[in-house]
Amino acid sequence: MRTPFAQRLGIDHPLIQAPMSGSTTPELVAAVSNAGGLGSLGAGYLSPQAILEQAARTRALTAQPYAINLFVTADEFTADAGQVTRIRERLDALMVKEGLDVRTSLPERWAFPFSEQLAALREARPPVASFAFDLLTPKQLSALKRLDIYVIGTATTVAEAKAWADLGADAVSLQAAEAGGHRGTFMHAAEDALIGLFALLPLAARAVDIPLIAAGSIMDGRAMLAAEILGAAASQLGTAFLACPESSAAAAWKRDLQTVREDQVTTIRSFSGKAARGLRNRYVQAMPNRPEDLPPYPVLNALTSPLRRAAAAAGRGDLLSEWCGQAASLVRPMPAAELVAVLMREYSQARAGLDRMA
Numbered sequence: 001m002r003t004p005f006a007q008r009l010g011i012d013h014p015l016i017q018a019p020m021s022g023s024t025t026p027e028l029v030a031a032v033s034n035a036g037g038l039g040s041l042g043a044g045y046l047s048p049q050a051i052l053e054q055a056a057r058t059r060a061l062t063a064q065p066y067a068i069n070l071f072v073t074a075d076e077f078t079a080d081a082g083q084v085t086r087i088r089e090r091l092d093a094l095m096v097k098e099g100l101d102v103r104t105s106l107p108e109r110w111a112f113p114f115s116e117q118l119a120a121l122r123e124a125r126p127p128v129a130s131f132a133f134d135l136l137t138p139k140q141l142s143a144l145k146r147l148d149i150y151v152i153g154t155a156t157t158v159a160e161a162k163a164w165a166d167l168g169a170d171a172v173s174l175q176a177a178e179a180g181g182h183r184g185t186f187m188h189a190a191e192d193a194l195i196g197l198f199a200l201l202p203l204a205a206r207a208v209d210i211p212l213i214a215a216g217s218i219m220d221g222r223a224m225l226a227a228e229i230l231g232a233a234a235s236q237l238g239t240a241f242l243a244c245p246e247s248s249a250a251a252a253w254k255r256d257l258q259t260v261r262e263d264q265v266t267t268i269r270s271f272s273g274k275a276a277r278g279l280r281n282r283y284v285q286a287m288p289n290r291p292e293d294l295p296p297y298p299v300l301n302a303l304t305s306p307l308r309r310a311a312a313a314a315g316r317g318d319l320l321s322e323w324c325g326q327a328a329s330l331v332r333p334m335p336a337a338e339l340v341a342v343l344m345r346e347y348s349q350a351r352a353g354l355d356r357m358a
């Protein structure tokens, strides 16, 4: 079971629990790492201080390798005041209509500066760091390599995978069209970079020679093996771990995942200003979704953040950003360590079935 990739990372299974900003906890990450996979902390929205705290808590819970993930963004953002006012009016009107006692306000900052988050990551020094939304600079990458941190980039096309490989990343996570959460696309329009996993994996395997990690609606051990056959060194599962008790996803969201139909899973910009895959719920139907009608990421993300918190507290899944992959209803709510064991049992059984057929 210990593939060369798993051996290099010092983990037992070719299985990565995807970083999920806002939903991963040190408890989830440590449970997966202790069970032989690679747990990943989604730290994209965390302050530098919170990154250090969550890393320390993870370290206290596991001695096994784990990853910290960040969104590569600019340090500062400007917002068009008129656009912000217009969207705040729409958002506040929706909250009034839905009876939620919360209104938008102007935050202190649109997002924490990436350079400060990256400095905190370096200080925490996890064995693995993964990145989405853009490339690191060569200087940022070499600073991580000097600390012996294994670096994984995120790509949604072959060109993006090549860009990470040319930069010197150790591995690349291929985020296919099926994948839940924000699109990591940085070289194309989001709609042009919705490539299915069965196309993306063999195309990328032909073009780059660093390990490829498959991501996008992998929900069981059979799919992990299928990804491996198409060229993946490991599988990265997000939605599959969302309904674990250790995940901090809202209860209503965990419940909704189990009944999502694939035709209800769509590309949504209206929560954050950036394309993301999730459930077309009441909020999504009520709000504009075209980029020209919305402030960009992270401005809109910051404006909707208190509304989403209030919706979660009120049990209103239909007003939350219910990110999920296309195969969400295959989710199996159970403790993360159990899920890792089930996935690996299915993976072994699928592999034994193939051997019998050969």
Ligand SMILES: Cc1cc2nc3c(=O)[nH]c(=O)nc-3n(C[C@H](O)[C@H](O)[C@H](O)COP(=O)(O)O)c2cc1C
Residues within 6 Å of the ligand: 018, 019, 020, 021, 023, 042, 043, 044, 069, 070, 131, 132, 154, 175, 178, 179, 180, 181, 182, 215, 216, 217, 218, 236, 237, 238, 239, 240, 242, 323, 324, 325, 326, 327
């Ligand atoms: C709720 C949620 C949050 C996510 N947040 C992040 C993140 O912070 N960083 C990141 O690189 N990927 C993030 N992703 C994308 C995952 O890394 C991965 O590509 C995706 O979960 C794979 O598809 P699946 O959800 O169908 O398994 C997120 C996905 C979900 C579902």
